[in-house]
Amino acid sequence: MPQATARRAIVIGGSVGGLFAANLLLRRGWDVQVHERATGGLESRGTGIAHHPETEAIMREAGVRDEQAPGVRVPGRCAVDAAGRVVARQDYPQYVTAWGRVFNPLRRAFPADRYHHGRDLVAVTQDADAVTARFADGAQVTADLLVGADGFRSAVRATVAPQVAPIYAGYVGWRGVVEEAEFSPEFAPVFEQFTFGFPGRGQTVGYPIPGLDESVAPGRRRYNFLWYYPVDGGAALTDLLTDASGRAHAYSIPPALIRPDHAAALQADAAARLPAPYAEAPARARQFLVQPIYDLESPGMAFGRVALLGDAAFVARPHVGTGVLKAAQDALALAEALAEAADIPAALARYAAARIPPSRAAVARSRRLGAFIERRLPQPEAEPALGLTLPRLLALSGRPVEGISEGIAD
Template sequence: MRGGAVAVVGGSIAGSAFAGAAARLGAERVVVLERSPGRLEDRGLGICTHNDRFAELVDAGHLAPDTRRHRLTVRRWTARGPAGEGDGRHGRGRTLWLQPFPFHSHHWAVLWQTLREQAPESVEYRPGTTVTAVGDDRDGAWTEQADGTRTPYDLVIGADGYRSVVRAAVCPQAEPEYAGYVCWRGSYDSARLDALPGGAAAWPEEECATVCYPGGQVVLYRIPGLAPGSTQVNWVFYAPTPHWLRLDGPTAVAAGTLTDEQLDAMREFAARQLPPYWAGVIALTPRERTLLQPVYDLATPRRTAGRLLIGGDAATVVRPHNTSGAVKALQDAHAFEQAGRRLGGDTWAPLLAAYDLERSAAGLELVNLGRTLGRAQVTGAPDWSAMDEPAMAEWWRGQLGGGGGFGGHALGRAG
């Protein structure tokens, strides 16, 4: 049993998973320091897990078998028809390919709540706690808050996202790199779809729609709502950088803060580029459920330094095209826990070295795949008007290059 005190900076999906892992490995005290006050249930974004990855995480004890999720089976790739050709039934566009898509979709907050409930009772959560610095010296690891209060720990885990304070101490030269485009995101109750021609029935519930246009695409799917039995629409719109966006470092434009002009410009762009039905799906999104996220990449050359460790988006930022973000975070925590069980002992040091070796390699591979997918689907996309099902299937195989990683690696794979 390693014992001692462990601080986890960041209380979202990665932080909750690491906290549970540290407690199960024998830490006498695990404290989760989350800067957001209160609960995180207002994070309504959708995420997906591959069926096989979900089953692996359930078998490993990281997710409950009854975790609420929405079943997806097919990914319909569409685009506007050539000049003079209609946009298909209900204005949904011309179908390019029906791709098998064995995934579950999740509401971020519902998945997070499941992880919170899975954590041992000994884990202490402290919302509204902002960590401004961390360090490691001969006396041990420590965290520091804005008022200068410094607290010692035997281990500090950074699960504090792409602007990680802990990463700045572990690997100060690693900074997220802007990919050159953004993703607009939105979600809302599926009942609003009845306002469109064909209503909700025009879009089968098990279908993930990928709507392509020159220079970008929109990915749309349903996710569970906060209330059991309800569903929400979730969409991600990859688009050029708006002229008004200033990138002085990793940033995002939070839901509810877009101006009328910014929101109208995005909706008008969607109306020009997308088939009418999908432009309508986006236009139905309330202001308070619409946000903007610039797309970044990050692969750190290492994940540990002394008694500091990073995981989740603090260690690797992967473009959303991979559909692997939540899986990546949970697998980081799993690798951390498995290294501890495999190596035994009463100190954290051997565990950290093993975790670093395994997950740094896997993270770099995911980042590289995300870059490949981004080039193929956004910045260097093909002429969609010339694509049909055989061409789409060959194009997709070329992106994967015979390797894995889409939807995340099999659990325990080291690279």
């Protein structure tokens, strides 16, 4: 436990980025409190993510002691054409996993009495000595450091860099998860694969993930699918984000409020355009998630005693599959910079200098991987100027932007 004289940190946002930062700072002697807007637990939410050894290492450093497999092991990736024929392969053994497989252990590693639900940040003020957060319920807390880990619509960022807004990329990710036991026997050969599909417009991705209980035992796993689906900005996107009561949600819609007619239209489109048996996944999904794809780049990550981290600072499109890893690396760099100096603004400036270049690189890589969807092309090779072949798309997707092997990097 931190000593009475410990430096105090407020973390805004209790998702993966906030929990990486909170755990790492706590274990370096900081007095940390996490303030999360959601009133209920986030445990059961989320779909699939690519997993990386780098994430695992930072989880251990954050205090996670977990002997379970980090996910389901896949040997590589393959691309199938509109008829379901494999047209490209790439060996790349890796774990694919569920978002909860990272979030849940981080949450268990952090003391429950330091994690506060229902705290909606509305204002941040700071002076030379301290920083203060104010919440919608009237509560107010003061500390030496404030970490804005409150996601792509960050209220913290709105106070320090109000000019930054997410830019819609012209397509959404329809996501869903299906229990392994619910599939037909014909789906079995597909279930184990990490597959990229090109149905003529957009792109599909599918892979196995652990069960809700984190089991990777055959029969207890789940299948994660994602369809990058063109939706024009303006009226079409507004309609997709409008719930059954007629309320139009800004930027994203809670999964439970997605209108059944939109989900049914996606399923009909899947039946018409995805090769069998790939259409089974959307057909059998009970709940969908719609993720409009945005680009977001902040001008900085350090503002006096305020640090931005994870999606609050930079959002790379999901093609790179490194959103969780990027947040973890931000958190580690932040904790390390703060360990070296008593001067918090100076430490945060060093943190920003270390993390802005790789964050920009991730955003640029992800834009490149999604450019053919944005341009409404059937696949990247349809436009040679994009400089992206199918094998290269397979090689670059779902893996860290930094430190990948020779011959693969840009």
